[in-house]
Amino acid sequence: MHQSTFLTRSNAIRLGGLLLGGYISLLIGLVYLGQIHLRQSLFEQAKLTIEKQASAVNYFLSEQQDEIKEFTKNPALNNFFANRAMGMSMKYGLRASLLTVQNELKRLLNRKKLLGQPVYTAISFVDRDGSILVSTKETEKQKVRSFHLDGDSAPGVSLRIFDNKKLGYDAYYVATIDYHNQVTGLIIAEVNLAKVVLPLLQHSENNRVDNTLMLIAPHDKILVSTAPVSDPNSFSTRQQTTLSVPLDDSGYILKGIIRNNQQMLLTSPWFLAAIALLSLPVVGGLFLLLRLNNNHLLLQAKYLASQQQEQELRYFRRLLDLSTDLIAVIDPSTSRYLDVNQTMCTFFSLDREQLLKKKFIDHSDTYRTIEQWRLFLKQIRKNERITDEYNGQHPDGSPFFIEINAHYAQLDDREAIVAIFRDISERKRSEQVIQQANQRVNAVLAGIDAIVYVMDMETHTILYANTAATTLYGDLVGKTCWQHLHSGQTGPCSFCPNDKLLGDDGKPAETYIWEFQHGENNLWFHSADCAIPWDDGRYVHLQVATDITARIQNEQALQDAHSQLEALAYYDPLTRLANRRLFIDRLQHALHKADRINSGLAICYLDLDEFKQINDTYGHEAGDDLLVQVGERLLNNLRGEDTVARWGGDEFALLITNQKDEEQCVETLSRLLDCLTTPYEIRSTLFQVTTSVGVTLYPKDNGDPETLLRHADQAMYLAKQKGRNCYHFFDPEQDRRINMRLEQINCIGKAIKQDELRLFYQPKIDMARGRVMGAEALVRWQHPEEGLLPPVRFLPLIEGHRLQLSLDWWVLDKAMQQASFWQTNGEELSISVNIAAQTIQQPGFADRLIELLADYGIDGGLIELEILESGIIDELDTISSVIRQCVETGISFALDDYGTGFSSLTHIRRLPVQTLKIDQSFVREMLDNRDDFHIVEGVIGLARAFELEVIAEGVETTKLGTQLLKLGCNYAQGYCIAKPMPSSEITDWRKQYKVPEEWLKAAAEKTV
Amino acid sequence: MAHHFFFRLLLLFLIFAMLGSTGWTHDLADIKKAGVLRHLAIPYANFYTGREDGLDVEMIKGFAEALGVRYKLIETSWKDVFGDLTGHNARREGKNAKLLDKVPVRGDLVANGMTILGWRTQVVNFSEPTFPSGVWLIARADSPLTPITPTGKLKEDIKQVKTQLHNHGVLALANTCLDPGLYNMNATGADIRLQPKERKLNEMVPAILNNDADSTLLDVPDALIALERWPGQIKVIGPISDAQLMGVAFRKDTPKLREAFNTYFKRIRTDGTYNRLVKKYYPAVFRYSADFFTQPAQ
Structure with missing residues (x-):
């Protein structure tokens, strides 16, 4: 029954009107939209065509530009300028280069074709004074245009337009030629506008002969147009749409004029208007019905919203109760809790009712006094969000730490403080433990003598320094290591990179001794470096350095003493030459080496002739001076690897290495005898002494050091017998016969x-x-x-x-x-x-x-x-x-x-x-x-x-x-x-x- | 008596044999009879490149074709060329030619851009001039020698070049168109460095690039090729010689052959064949000697 009441005639009419109105509206709308889309589509199609064409023209122009630019690097041009720079005349040689250039120009002209037509009508090679040196067209010289290198010849390639009195404009590519970084000429290529560019535009117009494309140069110079230039204005703006597409940054524009064709549309606007008027009453009735229905729906929506709000309230309450934080709403006038969540009840071991009777200040040692509470209120009323920590006590007396985050709020026309508390008792305890541990570590580090510091590996900034380090260097923390540790450096030094910290096995590298200039004193530290993780997880450089200055100084003193002892043990105190002991030691080493590398040695015994007479006549001091000078001359005339020793008195021993034979040794000995016979100036008196030298050669004389020295000594006596100031070689064969x-x-x-x-x-x-x-x-x-x-x-x-x-x-x-x-x-x-x-x-x-x-x-x-x-x-x-x-x-x-x-x-x-x-x-x-x-x-x-x-x-x-x-x-x-x-x-x-x-x-x- | 007779017969035979190897006439009729035209050529510029092509190779090939005989190319050298053609080696002595030893004849004509020089005309006959030439001084780019400024008078230009040459090394090649004696080079005070006889003309520029000397004499056709082949490395200082002409050389006892060639040459000049060949091998020469190639054939 109820259903039949609803289906009344009026309702049916309304429904029919509604359906009819909807249908008409839909029809009109669709027709109108179709019209719009169709027009838009035609326009877009034309636009795409022009843009595509612009792209093609642009590509064509840039390709030509690149081609001409490339041509300016042609070796023939370079060759021409090189020959001209050498001074060659046209008559003798230069013209050949020019002819080569002309051939290259012709090749370019013949090669560049588009749609079967040459891209250029002529290409010319123009000198710096504007005269055409050579051209593909012999008559081109008659058409010389004013191309000067001064004003309008910025390096590069440009397309230039010249007014052609009869036919419009001519377009030329003008490219500068660089030779040794100077513009020395031009390549000028006349673009075949009529036969190349125009067909290019016509070729891709998709047979839309009612559209016009124009290539326009700066200053609205129409270079090429697919229709006579006067035609575009014969249409009203309603009948045509003009579209300009710039060609890159060249200033050239491709302009398209698109004719709007009304025959393309489906119907007339009057028809659409009549249909629209007829549908108006139907639409009005429909609107009324919809309005009534809408009121009903509004009531239903409010009811649903109320239910939803209630659900949300429960949901949020649940959320608040589940929060691990303590949440409370506090009355600012009394500090009493107006609302709390379950977590807070649990924290204070009270149920909600009990807690709502409590005051905030009862739980806070910090805000317990009225002054503190007022201050708290004052701050919070200034709309400041307060974040603070305070401590208090549980009802059982156990302490707690709370972090409070509170702000002032207006809840249901009532002032309130919304506070979120977080139990930070555990964190506080941990911090206390860490703080105590740090204090202990600091105390330990401050108490040790070793220098301890920590440095950032990337910035080399000191992050920590113990007392010993600060005492020595001053305040280090926050400064770079080279400012204090490595004085004199202005940047990271070889110590700063930390590649020495860890060995190949990843463990701390070996320790090392580190010398440091502290004021006027040198300090030595025994340093052990390693990398340790720091607060932020990155590794830092830890250095622990122990002062070992005293030990080093002791060692140095010991070493000095050792050196002095060694000098006494191995060197002759007068001449500073090696003594017998050192000489024999070196001789032994030299013999081993000579055996190993299969080389020879010369062992010489040298005695000053009639030295005793000098000693007796001029005194021992003069004799000593002479011995010193002889030693110096011997050293200066032998190589570093040879040994000169004072054997005692006026006798010297020489160990000359790498002596392959007697002949080689003779050269050395002759040089030595010559240098020793040069007069010596001793105490303003000139002395001349001669020397006798006995020599034995190893391995020809294959003996031990003592034997070799004895043989050299024997040879020396023979040299003396020969008349002094000469050398004598020991003969092992003769010696063998004598021994036998x-x-x-x-x-x-x-x-x-x-x-x-x-x-x-x-x-x-x-x-x-x-x-x-x-x-x-x-x-x-x-x-x-x-x-x-x-x-x-x-x-x-x-x-x-x-x-x-x-x-x-x-x-x-x-x-x-x-x-x-x-x-x-x-x-x-x-x-x-x-x-x-x-x-x-x-x-x-x-x-x-x-x-x-x-x-x-x-x-x-x-x-x-x-x-x-x-x-x-x-x-x-x-x-x-x-x-x-x-x-x-x-x-x-x-x-x-x-x-x-x-x-x-x-x-x-x-x-x-x-x-x-x-x-x-x-x-x-x-x-x-x-x-x-x-x-x-x-x-x-x-x-x-x-x-x-x-x-x-x-x-x-x-x-x-x-x-x-x-x-x-x-x-x-x-x-x-x-x-x-x-x-x-x-x-x-x-x-x-x-x-x-x-x-x-x-x-x-x-x-x- | 019989003994004497045989001896005389043997002597006669030997004389004929020698004549056959040296003074043997081999004119047009003999060539046609033999069915082969032997073209002597020295590798030189683009006249004969040494690779069986070149302006003169194509020209003489056409000549052989016109005669109806086979073409045979025989390579020779500047040292041997006159001996190979005439049976007598020859060299220049002063302004005259000196005949040297006798050698077998190997060819019927010489065509490789041979310059028509006075002493050479004493040894051979030349055809109508086939190519214009001249000798220039070419220097390495870094040489202190500077290209002259043309005065419009060839004599003046030559003088300008020669005055620069004192104490400068100049390469030359005896018995060729680069023979320093032809141009009174000794008077310039230049350090003339004669190259080995085996050296080819197209090896002169590599020699100066190799620092054998600052400069070299070079004929114009070779100079034009060198400028293209070693761009920027050499420069033309200016002319050394008066205008010269080149031609095809014939033995003096082959006038018919020479005449046949002149007829052939006139024909190919008239019908444009020759200019096409010249354009193929010496495109630049039209810039220098346009008159020569545009004037009507003699």
Whole structure:
């Protein structure tokens, strides 16, 4: 029923009117909107076309501009200007460059085409004075325009317009040419407006021939238009729309004129107006109905809003109660709580009703007094938001800290204070704990002597410094480290970067010693740096530095003392040169190094010639000064790696490294000798000294340091012997030979002492009578390893050596012993002993000989001494005297090996010898060699003349003996008679020996 | 007698053999009979580039084609060129030519931009002039020598150049158009440095760039090419010689061949073929000697 009431006719009409009105309105609206959109669409389409076209034209113009600009860098242009700058004339060379430019211009002209048409009608190369140097069009010169480089030629490319009296305007690209940063010419390209730009506009107009496009230069110069210029004004503004699009910043505009075409619209405005009027009553009724309905809806909305508010209130109350903060509304007149949230009730352990009877000031120690409360009110009434902290006590007496945030508010026409409290008791307790801890740390840091500071790693600002640091540096905090710690720096120094703080393993790096200039004192700190996290989480630089100044100073003092001791131990106090100890040390190192790198050394021993004379004449002080100067010169003339040492007195030792051979060393030594012979000025007196240098070269002389020095010393003495002011090289081979000889001599000495020598005896006979006259004692060495050695193996070694004396006396002793034995046993055999002239010259020789004869109880006549003629030359008188003394005891003398030496008649005349002994070398060859024969004959004749006996040795054949007999020499010894034999064999030999018959026969014939 | 006869026969044969190698006539008819035209050429500028092309190569190829014979290019050197053409090596002595040793003939004509010089005309015959030339002094860009200001009179210009040359090093090449004797260079007091005979004309500029000397004599065609090839590195100081002409050289005993060439040359000048070739190889020369190329063919 109720439903049918609602569907009344009026309602239906209203509803129908409403639907009809809506439909009409909708129709009109749609038609109108369609009209607007269509017009807008047409306009947008035209606008897009113009913008697109503007973009195309703009692109075209900028491309040409870039092309012309690029062309100004063409090498042909540069070449032309380079040649012209060198002064080349057009006639001789420059015109070729110009022709190249013209070719390039033509290439550009032919290359640049658009829509099949050349972009430029002509391109010219213009000189700085405006004259056309060359052009693609020969007639172009007639069209010279005024292009000057002065006013209107800013560097770069520009498009310029010139009024063409007949056809409108001409457009030119004018580009400046730079050569060595100066504008030296222009490239002028005339744009083909009519055939390129105009088709460009026409080409993309989408066949809308009723629209017009124009390219307009600054000052409204219409360069190109797709329609005659006068046409655009034939339409009213209602019929057309003009649109201008600027082309970048060039000042050029692309202008489009769009014709509005009414035929494009769907219907006329009158029709739309009539339809609109008809719908007005329908719309009015509809509006009334809607108004009534709206009132009903308003009431419904208010009810719903009331319910929603109530829900929101509950919701917010819940929110307030759930808040962890304590929230209260306070009556400012009484300080009583007007409202509190549940959290506050819980905090004070009271229910809401109980708490609403309490006052705010009851819970606050801070605002407990009326004055404080008034102050609080006064502040808050000034609309100040108060944030404060205060403390109070719970009902059970436990303290609490509250942070209050309160502001004044007008709630329901009533003044109130809205306060939010936050329990900060826990935070306060934590802060107290931290504060106490900080106090303890500060106390500790203030109490230690070490400097502790903390620095920002990025800004190098000191963030903290302990008392010790502040005491030393002053107030550091807030200042940069280089201002105080590294005085003298104006910015971060090498210490500031903190890359040393942490090692590769991320742990604090090693500690280091840090020297600091504090006033006039140097302080040393033992510093340990590390990075630690700071308040803001970033790492900062912590340095803990302990003052170790006292320790360092002690160490330095110790080191100084050590250095002084070392100087005393290793250096010569007078010359400051190395002393022996240091020299030997360096020599040892140098030897190792030379072995390692396979190089050579020269070890020199240097002695000043006749230094003693200077010392004696001018005093020791002058001598000392001279030694100092010599040392300085030596140092100055050697390299740093060489060593000069004072060996003592006026002796120096040099160690010269890297000496490959004697030749290289000679250069150095010559230089040294030259520098040392330059006069020395000492106490206003000029001295000149010379030097002798002995040198040995390692590894040629491969010895230890002592040996090398000894060899250098030996060489130095040889240099002195050579005549001073020279050098002498030690010869290792010679040294080896001398050592070997000394060793052999020692062995011979030992052989004498150990009774290893033996005496053999070679009989001497009278060939004419067949009788044995005696025997020559010949020494042999029964060597324990080599067996029996002949005299030639050892006697030459001791010739001239003092051992010769020992040997001679040993032989004399043994020979006399043997003679005594034979005498005792009835052999009656005299013994000849070879004796050195130097032995005879020994003082007391004769006395000792006589004494020995007496010892063995033998007659002097049993002993004959053979001496070499060559050994008696120098001391003829002395020897002659000794011989005379000996002859008195019956001892006889023979001149041995006569004929090999001087064969002096004076010797025969002045020496009281009884026998001449012809050397076996003549005797052996006398039958084959006429010279030897004559010598033998001569000696025999000489002996006869001086009434001396003559004996030939080396008689090895019977023939020789026969011949000697014929010449008048009856005595002989040799292998033909007997070889040397031990004394024990002599007796048996005598018994069985028979003289050859030939000799006896020859003697008989001679006698006859 | 028989022995003498054979000896005389052998002598005669040897004489003919020598004539055949040196004084052998090989004129137009012989060339047509042999079916080959031997073109002697020295690599020089764009006349013969050394790569089987060049103005003269194309020109003589056309000549061979016109004769109906095969074309053969034979490369030679300034030292050997006269020997290769005439059978006698030759060199300049004063203003005259001196004939040297005899050598085998290798070609029928020489065409590589050979300058028509007095002494050369004593050795060979030249065709109608084919190309204008002259000798310029070219210097390295950093040389103290300065380009002259043209006076309009060639003699004056030459004088201006020569007065600068005292004590300056100038490269030259004997027996070519760069022969210093041709231009009385000794009188300038210049330090004339004759280059080895094997040196080619197009190696003169690299030599001054290599600091062999400050400057060099150079013919105009080569100078034009050098200016393009080494832009900014060299400069033209000015002229050394009077205006010169180049031509094709023929043996003196081949007048028919020379005449045939002159006819051919007249034709290609008239029909524009020659100017097209010149434009191809020496585009700049029209700027210098426009008269030569525009005047009617002789």
